[in-house]
Amino acid sequence: MFHFTALVTCLSIALYFFTATRVAKARSAFGIRPPAISGDPEFERVFRVQMNTLEWMPIFLPSLWLFAIYVSDPFAGAIGLVWIVGRILYMTGYSQAAEKRSRCFGIQAAAAVILWLGATSGIVWRLIHA
Amino acid sequence: MFHFTALVTCLSIALYFFTATRVAKARSAFGIRPPAISGDPEFERVFRVQMNTLEWMPIFLPSLWLFAIYVSDPFAGAIGLVWIVGRILYMTGYSQAAEKRSRCFGIQAAAAVILWLGATSGIVWRLIHA
Amino acid sequence: MFHFTALVTCLSIALYFFTATRVAKARSAFGIRPPAISGDPEFERVFRVQMNTLEWMPIFLPSLWLFAIYVSDPFAGAIGLVWIVGRILYMTGYSQAAEKRSRCFGIQAAAAVILWLGATSGIVWRLIHA
Numbered sequence: 001m002f003h004f005t006a007l008v009t010c011l012s013i014a015l016y017f018f019t020a021t022r023v024a025k026a027r028s029a030f031g032i033r034p035p036a037i038s039g040d041p042e043f044e045r046v047f048r049v050q051m052n053t054l055e056w057m058p059i060f061l062p063s064l065w066l067f068a069i070y071v072s073d074p075f076a077g078a079i080g081l082v083w084i085v086g087r088i089l090y091m092t093g094y095s096q097a098a099e100k101r102s103r104c105f106g107i108q109a110a111a112a113v114i115l116w117l118g119a120t121s122g123i124v125w126r127l128i129h130a
Numbered sequence: 131m132f133h134f135t136a137l138v139t140c141l142s143i144a145l146y147f148f149t150a151t152r153v154a155k156a157r158s159a160f161g162i163r164p165p166a167i168s169g170d171p172e173f174e175r176v177f178r179v180q181m182n183t184l185e186w187m188p189i190f191l192p193s194l195w196l197f198a199i200y201v202s203d204p205f206a207g208a209i210g211l212v213w214i215v216g217r218i219l220y221m222t223g224y225s226q227a228a229e230k231r232s233r234c235f236g237i238q239a240a241a242a243v244i245l246w247l248g249a250t251s252g253i254v255w256r257l258i259h260a
Numbered sequence: 261m262f263h264f265t266a267l268v269t270c271l272s273i274a275l276y277f278f279t280a281t282r283v284a285k286a287r288s289a290f291g292i293r294p295p296a297i298s299g300d301p302e303f304e305r306v307f308r309v310q311m312n313t314l315e316w317m318p319i320f321l322p323s324l325w326l327f328a329i330y331v332s333d334p335f336a337g338a339i340g341l342v343w344i345v346g347r348i349l350y351m352t353g354y355s356q357a358a359e360k361r362s363r364c365f366g367i368q369a370a371a372a373v374i375l376w377l378g379a380t381s382g383i384v385w386r387l388i389h390a
Contacts, residue, residue, distance in 0.1 A: 003257050006200070009192050010250040017189055017246075034228045035174035044295040050185070055310070057188040058317040059277055062269050070266070098294045116277075120270040127263050133387045136330070139322050140380040147319055147376075164358045165304040180315070187318040 004077030005068035008084070009061065015084055016057060019050040019091060045098060049091045056087075056112065063115035070122025076115065083111035134207030135198035138214070139191065145214055146187060149180040149221060175228060179221050186217075186242065193245035200252025206245065213241035264337030265328040268344070269321065275344055276317060279310040279351060305358060309351050316347075316372065323375035330382025336375065343371035 026032070026046040032039050037047055060083055068076035086108030093100035156162070156176040162169050167177055190213055198206035216237030223230035286292070286306040292299050297307055320343055328336035346367030353360035 001256075001260075003253055003260065006196055006253045007250070007257065009196065010246065010253060013189050013192060013246060020185060034231070035171065035178040037178075041295065048295040048297075054185055054188065055280060055314055058314065058321065059273050061188065061192060062273060062321060066266055066269065101294070116270065116273060120267070123263055123266045123270060126261075127267065130261075130263065131386075131390075133383055133390065136326055136383045137380070137387065139326065140376065140383060143319050143322060143376060150315060164361070165301065165308040167308075184315055184318065191318065191322060 002065070002068050002073045002076075004074050005064060005080065008064065008077045008080035012057075012060065012064075012080065012084055012087075015087055016050075016053050019053045022046050022091075022095075023050050042095075045094055049094050052094075053087060053091075056108070059116070060112050063112060063119050066119035066123065067115045069119075070126065071118045075118075079111050079115055083108050083115075086111060132195070132198050132203045132206075134204050135194060135210065138194065138207045138210035142187075142190065142194075142210065142214055142217075145217055146180075146183050149183045152176050152221075152225075153180050172225075175224055179224050182224075183217060183221075186238070189246070190242050193242060193249050196249035196253065197245045199249075200256065201248045205248075209241050209245055213238050213245075216241060262325070262328050262333045262336075264334050265324060265340065268324065268337045268340035272317075272320065272324075272340065272344055272347075275347055276310075276313050279313045282306050282351075282355075283310050302355075305354055309354050312354075313347060313351075316368070319376070320372050323372060323379050326379035326383065327375045329379075330386065331378045335378075339371050339375055343368050343375075346371060 023046055026043045027034070030040040030043040032043050038044055060080075064076055064080050064083075067079070086104055086106075089104035090101055090108060093104050153176055156173045157164070160170040160173040162173050168174055190210075194206055194210050194213075197209070216234055216239075219234035220231055220238060223234050283306055286303045287294070290300040290303040292303050298304055320340075324336055324340050324343075327339070346364055346369075349364035350361055350368060353364050
């Protein structure tokens with residue numbers, strides 16, 4: 001069973017959902033009315049945090065689950081938690097200034113790449129030993 | 131087996147695919163040539179409907195499946211159908227005017243949140259009782 | 261087991277990840293600083309390639325897996341490879357000129373639609389014969 005991976009999946013969705021609610025709040029705060037997605041640098045940064053989290057979801061979620069299936073559920077959950085923490089730091093940094101997003105971006109990128117590498121290695125190993 | 135959830139997954143993909151084809155049609159109708167994504171408010175609303183549906187896919191699909199696995203397949207399918215209907219109403223409303231998108235947005239948001247809450251509760255319950 | 265489908269999933273993530281790294285490179289090459297996402301037609305084309313690949317991920321990945329589960333794992337993997345090749349050709353074409361993206365776009369669209377049709381047929385068949 002994959003309870004840890006399932007729980008981390010729910011937590012990552014909660015984080016992503018939170019980045020989206022911040023865009024809704026920033027819309028009213030800066031008077032950016034839909035369907036506009038630009039007009040104020042601070043709004044655009046908040047918007048880009050949501051977009052960037054969205055952009056990483058199809059990298060993170062499938063890699064997380066394939067890692068869980070082909071390598072280990074608790075390890076997948078642990079690395080997934082690192083990804084979420086990196087994402088939270090990235091969100092906080094980017095919201096303050098575009099320059100502050102880089103370092104924490106590396107944490108979540110490294111976590112996602114480790115999940116992808118582990119999953120791919122596990123799959124190739126099974127295909128060879130099938 | 132998760133036949134109902136699988137079928138609702140296919141239906142939600144069909145709906146999302148449809149929102150994307152409307153953007154392609156609106157591109158020719160309003161003369162917005164790629165890679166531009168702005169230039170006419172009506173085009174931008176049609177574009178934002180696709181984008182917003184895309185933004186909700188990583189919330190909806192994993193929550194739907196974890197709800198199906200940890201709670202119930204037919205219930206997941208039923209709530210998923212409510213989400214799809216809410217999405218269709220949201221699409222129709224937003225295409226007419228940005229103000230008309232709010233009420234139906236709540237329907238699909240509620241359906242997605244119920245799926246997420248059910249899935250998370252189910253996972254936590256299993257982790258405690260494991 | 262779904263080893264072929266799992267491997268093609270990892271390959272599609274790698275391709276998508278590559279389209280994202282090209283945006284980062286194009287940002288420095290054309291001096292488009294975050295959070296801006298426009299300002300140069302060549303940058304915008306590279307950005308749209310990533311966005312369009314992102315837009316197709318929630319169509320491709322669930323259809324791929326439901327096809328694998330309800331129809332066949334090796335066939336899902338093979339059609340998934342066609343999708344990836346179509347995506348690479350689309351990326352190369354669109355990066356050169358917006359007009360060059362159309363033909364290869366059809367290849368990946370056809371592959372995704374076949375996966376969706378196969379998955380949906382398989383699910384409906386099972387629901388009827390359950």
